[in-house]
Amino acid sequence: MGRAYLASRHPCPTPPPPIGYTRTHNQPEPTLRLPCPHAGRRTIVTQLPPTVVNQAPPTVDIDRLLRKVQKPARYTGGELHSVAKDWGRVPVRMALCYPDIYEIGMSNNGLAQLYDIINQHSHFLCERVYVPWLDMETAMREAGAPLFSLETRHAIRDFDVFGISLGWETTYTNCLLQLDLAGIPLRSADRRGPFPIVMAGGSGALNPEPLADFFDVFIMGEGEEVTVEFLQMVQDYKAELERRGIDNPGRAEREEFLVNACRIPGVYVPEFYDVAYNDDGTLARIAPNRTEAPRIITKRQVLELPPVLTTPVVPFMQTVHDRGAIEIQRGCTRGCRFCQAGIIYRPLRERTHEEVIQGVADLMDNCGYTEFSLVSLSTSDYGGLPALVRKLHEQFGHRGITISLPSLRVETVSIDLVEAMEPGRKNSFTFAPEAGSQRLRQAINKPLTEDDLLNAVTAAFSHGYSTIKLYYMIGLPTETLDDVLEIPKMVRKAMEIGRKYRGGRAKINVSCNIFVPKPHSQFQWAPQARPEELAPKIKALQDGMRIKGVHLGWSDESESLLEAILALGDRRLCNVIERAFHKGAKFDAWSDFFKWELWQEAFAEEGLDPEWYAYRERSMKETLPWGHISSGVTPGFLWREYRYTWQQKETPDCRDGDCTACGFQDDPNCAPKFQYMLANRHHPKLGELAMAEPLLHTVAPR
Template sequence: MNLSIFQKPSRYINHEINIIHKEAPVKVALVFPDIYEIGMSHLGLRILYKIINDIPYAAAERVFAPWNDFRNYLKANSLPLSSLESKRPLKDFDIIGFSLQYELSYTTVLDILNLGNIPFKTEERLSLNYPLVIAGGPCTVNPLPLSPFIDAFLIGDGEEAILEITNTYNRWKKEGDGRKESLLKKLSEIEGIYIPLFQNENLLSNNNPVSFFVKRRFVKSLDSAPYPDNPIVPYTAIVHDRVNIEVSRGCSMGCRFCQAGMIYRPVRERSPRQVLKLAENSLKNTGYEEVSFTSLSAGDYSCLIEVLREFNKRYSGKNIALSLPSLRIAAVNREILHEIRTVKKTGFTIAPEAGTDRLRRVINKDFSEEEYEKSLSLLFEEGWLNLKLYFMIGLPTETDEDIDGISRMAYKALKIARKNSRRPVNINIGISPFIPKPHTPFQWHGQEQIEEIIRKKRLIENALSKKSFNIKSHNVHMSFLEAAFSRGDEKMSKLIEKAWLLGCRLDGWTENFDFQKWQNAMESTGIDAGYYASKKYSLDNNLPWDFIDTGISKNFLIKEYNRALYEKITPDCKKHCHNCGLGCHIKNIENKDSSIISESTGVAFSRAHVFNPVKIRVEFSKTGVLKYLSHLELIFVIHRAIRRAGIKLDYSKGFNPKPEISFGPPLGVGISGLSEYFDMKVFPPFDLYDNKDKLNLCLPEGININQMSPVPLDSQSLNSFISCYEYRISGGDILSMKDFLDKKEIVTKREKYVINLRAMVESAIIGEDNYVTLILKDLNEGKVRIGEILPIIFNTPFEKLSITRTGLYGWDNKWIKPSNISHVPLFECKV
């Protein structure tokens, strides 16, 4: 398959760094119903990948939703969707596990099943020929909209439950009666498992009480739970392209709109020693240049400042950046900012959520305007230039005065930035409609009507200057459907299936989302999504999702809803237990062992006490499936391999240090290269042969270092020196090439110049099997663009040609390879 015809072909390459190829009796497909960049950013998938592959009798492989072009190719050629690791068709797995993170992925779940030639409904899959289909993730706290399509839902944390699920499947496969119903019966005995086939008929209506409960699973200790410190390093730039260390799980702040803050209780903190050990191993195994300490509320991790200090102490001089996710206003302090900014200032995100003190009391977001101003002043004084502010609209009890408060807060941030920053500041404003989620104090409160949300959004957009702010508003119709699915029952499954039949998939992407199709599906099925999105329940109603026991009592949620209506703050439960129902002990929430034994990872490399850098020219090849890497992807692959190999690069000076590494002319996607080059500045002593071997061990199959040689520090850059290119090409029309060569002039118009393409062709030699060796050279009027010239030479579409670049040359009284310029001995470096 020629992957270069697809957008971002690196999504479909199957041997990233740290990938696991394994054969085992129980084959599990971990399916993320979104594209590769989103799925590979999800920590839960990485955790399950490690856990399952650590089981001797089980193997986990990854499956992602293909983007439109690849999907259409599969459909047009009747090819099944398959896994990345082994290219095994989805239908041939034993277990398919969906991760449900976002309600608008529901049509994509169906699309993936369809691409895998797997029937949608559980009843249709009872035959042994089909895999067990399970699902987990935060959306499962209301599993009803997808319940006809999923054999078993796992509610809650998966680290322990996935071991029980795979063990149960393995025993059933070896010892069971072969009936899928028997397997489902065994699975139903696992805590946290909901089996719709057995239990849907017992569900409640508004008049009938719940006849059974499914209790949420949660791990009691993060330190004892498995965590990947050797994660896969994607070739494609993903959303969270860094080392992510989960420092805690759960949140004690009690924001009343936040489902995650409720369903991930209680707070569990990872010990600082383990946090630092995981960071150390992950950096060593990946070559990443940034670490993020993540949680729902990272600023409330009780050992945060100690961990930040120790991390910076260990990695001083090694150019590893630190970042934190969104921080609460009260968590922003100078000490934290100072530690984060040590290497570079990553973007900073703050979520005020509401525009006035009154409405923040309603949603239990406890900070004042004065605290907001103080935190922003600190931020800009410490030199931050990029700020994101997130707000919600349509919150319960919201008025236009609260909406006006959003623009006032935005302009206040701009005023503080101009006062405290010596450089221009980028302020991004995010606006999202409020979505009433199950198992929160606002679950009884319906979403505002679409027209009202649009009106409020326009009020904000009209009040904010587009010159001063970058405003990004979430699609209102997407939020409407998200609310409907969050609060829906099993009837919504018919709407999901109809929308899929009408072409809906990857609905979280604006390029794909088509609300008219959803309206057509509503009209066809008679199911009104607006009923579910905006329905207001009375506090004594039975709710469709009541049978899911998250551990948070309904009485607590009712109490919090009433406190919201009276604008009363409920303090952080670390300070006082509010009897939410979990019965956790306050003393167990914070990690009391904040002591950290400093374990040196080696003497930090400091430029002040070593030789000046030298320039090393590296010749390498890029072949096989890695020819589908883009130039930018190739740069990241090599830079991270250099880090893993322990080669000390020089870095630029300034606010955002960059590695001193530069590449020759880019190879196009889908083109192999046998003699490519990059320059890197390193510090002596530097053993050329030893470091060549080290680097090759850290590179993926398909990229190989041919040789290293020192060149003068002031030598021409590769892009300046190289002006002649040798290619080996097959698949073109030879007669057309001969016709091209017979002409003296073939002109094309570029942006500023008219260029004679014939003059770029130095020579063309036809070899065995009609391979052509073509030598091209740059002209004063412009550089060679093979995507432009080759289709004209061969009268063949570019994607039909097989192209390998076999040589690069520069002029030094004659054409020479870049590696053949005058060398300098490494010992001639000044101190």
């Protein structure tokens, strides 16, 4: 957002105040002026509410460290809408972390929502922390400074809960980096007392085993409710320790707390589960070693979406997604067989148009945003999307509103939608065909046609858009070279349309990522394609994309291999991850810093074959490392869908069609359809329902 200018009356400019400073409620409210050097925001003038900042007594001069780094705004805190509560008056304190740098972590809408929800409770406080960049890490280690929170600069090890969001597998070494900088033992078994509890959540938590030795607890599923329940248990247990007169709790109290924690639905405590392996290296079983631990941990979900976040923290520097974001719906029922998110975020929940419009109005007033992203897994499936976009332009067009949409399903993009987008600034349209040929798209249950794609491209180029982005994958199950060759053919046809309407200004950016099988998806049993399979396909893409105005990008084979290994891995990978970290692995999601040779050394020293984890197909009878975690969708449904791949058999979207008995038959939106099918004995889908039995193989084969 550019530089933020604070009026001279502001008692807490960045960086936060020196030791011992406390702002009183008698001081006047400061005025904050935010200029807007780019189109994302306009200048706003707002009043900051009085804030009491009770800063931690620093062991080192943090301000001096900030003079040594390129971007000190990553570490200063004090942004608009950040919350700095009085540390001494709040009984439960949580540090919330995204395991990457500030610019990326601040763009995570889920963490922003959770930060707001926790801080709405007067007896909880939540502060933020991100991974220091290399210059700051060096400065901190040289000065002996521990990892600290942005809001009050308290050391992370002084919090009651240290929560880390696991979004991508390639951030796992960064989790260890943060524990190391915080001075918290890497391994859960080496931590003496109950606090801080090291917690993980997010999509990566649904296969917790590769990180099981490092985290005390994992939160499965959506965190808005279960995190509050967990923090309430922390408060109750701290009060119990005080009642008993225990000032220095140890291992016994730690175990007692974790036993209580595992009783919360959706909470997984890894140390209460034993793992055994077969002679061939596959998993024999994961079984509870305490009666209090549940055999199956089912993910949590909220029945209704939380209110739109209208007071997000507004950063002092530009972030990856520097705009207002509104989650218009959660979940997706399309059933693309490669898509983990489409499974783990079921069932579908939508906001009303009125909620979205009011959210935009509040974000404009509170933050000065004029660019907004309407976020969901499949935004173009949202009910009445063109009408909503028109309403937003009609109501806020005079304030310069711009609407952006994430990647869209090609077959749902209509002239109506493109025309509704017209009043705003025209950057680009993003489509996700995923596969080159009709046959392969049918196999992955994304049965759009060539005409669907070309019609969508025509709609965009003919209405003034000059850039189209296309997302594909290579290495999908059943894929052949002929399937891949269809990608450049399609791109050529799309570029012809672009030149017809936009001339030399037409551009197409094509991204071809290597397919990574993910837990809880229909392709969780599938192998990743080997380099020798991918090489001719990548060359064919390179040769076929030598087209003026077309830019081709593809993912690195080694990075994709590591992602697959960590996604599909078991508890033995904990040792590998720790070895790689001690060898210097970090920021593995950044191509400039990823070093596959460090991981190869770590695997060799542990006597494990990395290819065994990624390049083999798993049997239906094999116990999977995440088999004791339930996403709510049954393994029987997933296996049935996996088999349909080779038949190129489509499973229609249950949103508009019949119930597919995926496991959410008791959901209020699904139950009527399911009961109707059961009542109709001759319904053609009943045979398929019989195949989707609730538990094929979860913890151990039958």
